[in-house]
Amino acid sequence: MKKETGMTYQAARKELEALVEELERPNADLGQIAAKVKRALELVKFCRDYLYKVQEDADTLLHDFENE
Amino acid sequence: MQKLDLIDLQRHLEEVISNAFEKPCWVRAEINHLAVRNGHCYMELVQKDEQTDRLLAKAQAVIWAGNYALLEPYFRTSTGMHLAVGLQVLLSVVPRMHPLYGLSLTVTNIDPSYTIGGVEAERKKTMDRLAKEGILDMNKELPFPVVPLQLAVISASTAAGYQDFKDHIEKAGYAFRTVLFPALMQGSDSPASIIEAMEKVLAGDRNFDLLLILRGGGAATDLHSYDNYDLAAHIAQFPIPVITGIGHHRDVHIADRVSYLALKTPTAVADFLNNHLADEEQKTIRVIRALEKAVQNRMDHEKQELEYVLKDIGGAVTWIVRRHTHELEMQEQRIMRNNPLTLLKKGYSLTLAGGKTLTDVKDVRKGDKITTLLYKGSMEATIDTIKKE
Numbered sequence: 001m002k003k004e005t006g007m008t009y010q011a012a013r014k015e016l017e018a019l020v021e022e023l024e025r026p027n028a029d030l031g032q033i034a035a036k037v038k039r040a041l042e043l044v045k046f047c048r049d050y051l052y053k054v055q056e057d058a059d060t061l062l063h064d065f066e067n068e
Numbered sequence: 069m070q071k072l073d074l075i076d077l078q079r080h081l082e083e084v085i086s087n088a089f090e091k092p093c094w095v096r097a098e099i100n101h102l103a104v105r106n107g108h109c110y111m112e113l114v115q116k117d118e119q120t121d122r123l124l125a126k127a128q129a130v131i132w133a134g135n136y137a138l139l140e141p142y143f144r145t146s147t148g149m150h151l152a153v154g155l156q157v158l159l160s161v162v163p164r165m166h167p168l169y170g171l172s173l174t175v176t177n178i179d180p181s182y183t184i185g186g187v188e189a190e191r192k193k194t195m196d197r198l199a200k201e202g203i204l205d206m207n208k209e210l211p212f213p214v215v216p217l218q219l220a221v222i223s224a225s226t227a228a229g230y231q232d233f234k235d236h237i238e239k240a241g242y243a244f245r246t247v248l249f250p251a252l253m254q255g256s257d258s259p260a261s262i263i264e265a266m267e268k269v270l271a272g273d274r275n276f277d278l279l280l281i282l283r284g285g286g287a288a289t290d291l292h293s294y295d296n297y298d299l300a301a302h303i304a305q306f307p308i309p310v311i312t313g314i315g316h317h318r319d320v321h322i323a324d325r326v327s328y329l330a331l332k333t334p335t336a337v338a339d340f341l342n343n344h345l346a347d348e349e350q351k352t353i354r355v356i357r358a359l360e361k362a363v364q365n366r367m368d369h370e371k372q373e374l375e376y377v378l379k380d381i382g383g384a385v386t387w388i389v390r391r392h393t394h395e396l397e398m399q400e401q402r403i404m405r406n407n408p409l410t411l412l413k414k415g416y417s418l419t420l421a422g423g424k425t426l427t428d429v430k431d432v433r434k435g436d437k438i439t440t441l442l443y444k445g446s447m448e449a450t451i452d453t454i455k456k457e
Contacts, residue, residue: 040403051392
């Protein structure tokens with residue numbers, strides 16, 4: 001799957017939510033399950049990276065500010 | 069008619085007067101003129117009408133050299149003044165008639181206490197006048213400058229007192245600027261001379277903080293000028309504070325009484341100014357220190373507050389990130405739970421009939437076509453046998 005640029009965290013979370021709900025439906029289309037799981041895990045990684053970056057940026061900003 | 073030669077008449081008068089005044093008598097008079105020649109002191113004594121100042125009586129008087137050498141120092145040490153024109157004196161005199169020089173009073177003694185009393189009375193009169201005119205305390209009521217650096221000085225330029233003042237004022241190292249206005253500081257002409265100098269102080273472009281009237285060096289005599297009404301009135305009404313350092317210890321003159329501050333000597337004036345500036349300097353330093361401390365305290369407080377705020381920001385970010393991370397974990401678990409591929413990989417398989425997941429044999433009949441999905445690949449089959457259990 002291609003790497004999407006400009007996707008927001010919010011959009012990613014929304015898509016992920018929808019995917020999880022689809023996967024949990026009893027008569028999910030099995031033909032697409034593999035693709036959907038893959039996409040969902042990609043979104044999880046994207047969100048995790050995003051959160052890691054937020055924490056890192058905040059730490060850097062606060063640290064730089066205190067040492068000014 | 070008997071005719072006399074002038075010399076006979078004069079000799080007769082000499083005899084009559086001599087007989088009439090065998091003993092000396094005490095006489096009150098004002099010295100109108102005074103000259104010392106060959107050690108003898110020749111004076112003109114007068115009496116004036118107290119109201120009109122008109123001359124009522126006038127006489128010549130002399131203190132012979134031998135007596136003058138004793139009486140003058142006695143008078144000076146008792147009164148603090150030279151025997152001089154304008155003084156009221158009480159003299160013990162013997163009237164003598166000389167055929168050639170006429171009538172003259174020979175002074176045998178002098179009572180300084182009378183003069184002191186007269187000066188005191190005169191002083192009181194002047195004080196009463198200044199008080200009545202409402203100017204007695206005018207100079208004292210002026211605000212004293214916080215940092216008096218521009219100093220106008222009235223003094224005799226060559227006097228030791230002025231030099232003492234300059235030496236002392238420069239010692240402490242403050243940035244005083246002194247401008248000298250020379251004047252006669254002693255003698256009957258000095259009030260007019262000092263007043264003229266005061267007018268020059270005001271006439272210039274410079275704005276002075278204080279006027280200092282300094283007199284020092286020499287004997288503390290002939291300070292009669294400093295009881296002069298005109299001088300006192302000028303000092304009292306001077307627009308900036310006047311400090312006097314007239315250099316005497318005996319008594320307080322009216323010039324001292326009307327000035328903002330009277331000090332004993334020019335040196336004392338210099339010390340006062342240096343101390344005043346040192347006090348102001350200390351006060352200023354204390355204020356600056358207090359200000360610095362207040363600013364530091366405030367800064368410390370603000371820094372502390374800011375640190376708390378920064379910690380709060382950090383805490384908030386961490387909390388939000390953690391919450392989102394937790395949500396993601398939950399979703400990941402849900403994904404993994406519902407991932408049929410995980411089960412297929414373990415050897416389970418999925419059977420579909422008509423595209424739908426098959427969970428119950430009721431949904432199929434013998435001969436139906438079914439599809440079975442494995443982890444890898446799928447296979448088609450036809451139902452042969454159905455078992456209910």
